[in-house]
Amino acid sequence: MRSAEMTAEPAVRQISFSFLRPSRPTLVGALAVLAFLVLWQVAPSMGWVNGRFTSRPTEVFFAAIDIFRNDNFLYHAQISLTEFVAGFALAVVVSIPLGVLLGTSKIARYLIDPPLMALYIAPTLVLLPIMVIWLGIDMAPKIAVVFLGAVFPIVLNTMAGMSEADPRFLRMARSFGATKFDIFTRVLVPGSLPALLTGIRLAVGRAVLGVVVGELFVSQAGIGYQLNLYGSAMRIDRLLVYALVVSAFGYTLTILVRSVENKVRDWRSK
Amino acid sequence: MAQIEIRDLGIDYRKPKSNEVFSAVDSVDLSIEKGEFVTIVGSSGCGKSTLLMAMAGLVNLSRGSIRIDGKEVTGPGRDRAVVFQEASLLPWRSVRGNVKFGLEMQRWSGGDLNERAMQMIRLVGLGRFSDYHPHQLSGGMRQRVNIARALAVDPDVLLMDEPFGALDAQTREIMGTELLRIWERHKKTALFVTHDIDEAIFLADKIVVMGRNPGHIKEVINVDLPRPRDEAVLDSEPFHDLRKRLRAHLAEDMSSMQLVKEVA
Ligand SMILES: Nc1ncnc2c1ncn2[C@@H]1O[C@H](COP(=O)(O)OP(=O)(O)OP(=O)(O)O)[C@@H](O)[C@H]1O
Ligand SMILES: [Mg+2]
Numbered sequence: 392m393r394s395a396e397m398t399a400e401p402a403v404r405q406i407s408f409s410f411l412r413p414s415r416p417t418l419v420g421a422l423a424v425l426a427f428l429v430l431w432q433v434a435p436s437m438g439w440v441n442g443r444f445t446s447r448p449t450e451v452f453f454a455a456i457d458i459f460r461n462d463n464f465l466y467h468a469q470i471s472l473t474e475f476v477a478g479f480a481l482a483v484v485v486s487i488p489l490g491v492l493l494g495t496s497k498i499a500r501y502l503i504d505p506p507l508m509a510l511y512i513a514p515t516l517v518l519l520p521i522m523v524i525w526l527g528i529d530m531a532p533k534i535a536v537v538f539l540g541a542v543f544p545i546v547l548n549t550m551a552g553m554s555e556a557d558p559r560f561l562r563m564a565r566s567f568g569a570t571k572f573d574i575f576t577r578v579l580v581p582g583s584l585p586a587l588l589t590g591i592r593l594a595v596g597r598a599v600l601g602v603v604v605g606e607l608f609v610s611q612a613g614i615g616y617q618l619n620l621y622g623s624a625m626r627i628d629r630l631l632v633y634a635l636v637v638s639a640f641g642y643t644l645t646i647l648v649r650s651v652e653n654k655v656r657d658w659r660s661k
Numbered sequence: 662m663a664q665i666e667i668r669d670l671g672i673d674y675r676k677p678k679s680n681e682v683f684s685a686v687d688s689v690d691l692s693i694e695k696g697e698f699v700t701i702v703g704s705s706g707c708g709k710s711t712l713l714m715a716m717a718g719l720v721n722l723s724r725g726s727i728r729i730d731g732k733e734v735t736g737p738g739r740d741r742a743v744v745f746q747e748a749s750l751l752p753w754r755s756v757r758g759n760v761k762f763g764l765e766m767q768r769w770s771g772g773d774l775n776e777r778a779m780q781m782i783r784l785v786g787l788g789r790f791s792d793y794h795p796h797q798l799s800g801g802m803r804q805r806v807n808i809a810r811a812l813a814v815d816p817d818v819l820l821m822d823e824p825f826g827a828l829d830a831q832t833r834e835i836m837g838t839e840l841l842r843i844w845e846r847h848k849k850t851a852l853f854v855t856h857d858i859d860e861a862i863f864l865a866d867k868i869v870v871m872g873r874n875p876g877h878i879k880e881v882i883n884v885d886l887p888r889p890r891d892e893a894v895l896d897s898e899p900f901h902d903l904r905k906r907l908r909a910h911l912a913e914d915m916s917s918m919q920l921v922k923e924v925a
Contacts, residue, residue, distance in 0.1 A: 567766040
């Protein structure tokens with residue numbers, strides 16, 4: 392017969408060592424990153440590459456500290472963030488009702504679906520020069536580009552989510568005497584929520600791209616402006632810091648939306 | 662007058678990609694008394710679902726009329742509830758949420774929605790699964806939820822379109838027995854479409870045999886087997902006779918189908 396002490400022993404061992412045994416994929420991933428950083432650090436000193444073009448992890452690290460301390464980082468980030476939030480909010484406000492309209496009305500769909508599709512596929516960034524001519528070089532043209540980038544994925548996904556609702560659900564709802572409004576709020580909306588969130592997630596990437604490229608093209612401030620500045624000055628270390636900031640921002644937001652998406656889709660996955 | 666009166670009913674569908682019409686159901690006359698359990702059998706495509714959906718008010722009539730308690734059917738109504746053949750549970754709602762759906766649509770005023778839903782869920786034997794989502798249930802459990810949802814709104818007439826069609830023979834038998842148990846308690850008028858001859862006899866007070874081209878009623882057979890019934894009835898003499906009779910009907914329908922094919 393096993394005593395309580397005997398069964399307790401392995402459990403203790405497991406607890407005390409478990410933090411030293413991370414899962415295999417995490418371990419492999421961490422090792423790969425570490426190896427890359429070491430290689431990057433030593434490559435210029437070994438004469439394998441020109442350090443002027445590649446910089447070094449340590450340099451990037453110190454550049455980051457410097458930038459966050461006294462490069463007016465917050466000011467530039469705030470400008471870019473404002474453009475992003477304004478353009479994105481505008482896109483959400485316009486695209487959801489439009490997507491709902493298109494998803495529930497066949498006539499509206501026949502009318503605007505083709506041009507919408509064309510605009511979705513065309514890179515909206517090609518409109519940037521026009522936006523600058525129309526709206527100047529301040530925040531406005533960037534907001535417009537963010538808006539244009541974000542609006543189409545949300546419209547199209549919302550539309551698809553609504554119009555592809557299972558007709559069997561609609562019939563079932565009608566059999567219980569559901570009104571059109573009931574069907575909309577209790578069947579169409581919950582049924583298309585995952586698609587809507589997918590649209591928002593896709594829109595995040597396009598919107599981040601819109602801000603940065605917009606500022607790179609022409610601007611007086613913002614993350615893109617700084618990228619441009621350090622690009623022409625060949626400050627690879629600082630360039631990389633800003634690039635990392637941008638990708639961290641986009642990545643975090645995407646992960647955030649995806650986790651909401653997964654929660655909403657709970658009933659499907661698992 | 663009977664509770665349900667169907668007179669000279671005809672339903673036409675438009676053929677796809679043409680202006681021709683196709684008569685799915687024609688010249689149907691049928692009377693159903695309050696509290697009767699009526700099963701509808703017939704070969705695939707003979708218009709069973711169409712007839713049932715017409716009673717539910719979900720398809721437009723081309724000719725004739727359907728009256729329930731003297732009132733003409735023009736659309737869905739609180740007096741009827743449907744149990745559909747395939748998946749019609751909302752995947753984002755739990756079992757309880759799905760059972761509540763009909764109550765919500767009908768602005769149920771008979772007390773607490775949750776309590777009512779739980780009562781129905783327990784009635785179909787899913788008390789422990791009320792927080793599950795449809796994808797976590799077996800096919801048989803899902804059909805129990807479908808039945809609970811329909812019963813919850815307390816309809817006068819329960820319309821069921823092959824509710825056990827997707828289930829294996831054994832589960833089907835169990836579900837049939839259980840459906841009878843529930844029905845004996847409430848004695849709602851029930852219409853039940855099925856392909857399964859044994860099921861049709863086992864459940865019915867009255868079997869409606871349908872033929873095709875266009876869908877029509879060939880015969881209405883009264884079933885006088887005593888209630889309450891259990892599996893033992895399946896081996897009784899009258900049951901065998903009824904089974905033989907229904908088999909002959911359906912075989913005839915099949916051979917006539919063959920004929921149509923050869924002529925065409
Ligand atoms: N919406 C529709 N549009 C056009 N034709 C239809 C439609 N629904 C059904 N039909 C046709 O009407 C006929 C009867 O169909 P119905 O679904 O009522 O048959 P059923 O007896 O229920 O068949 P099954 O046993 O296979 O379910 C079929 O020939 C079918 O093709
Ligand atoms: Mg059918």
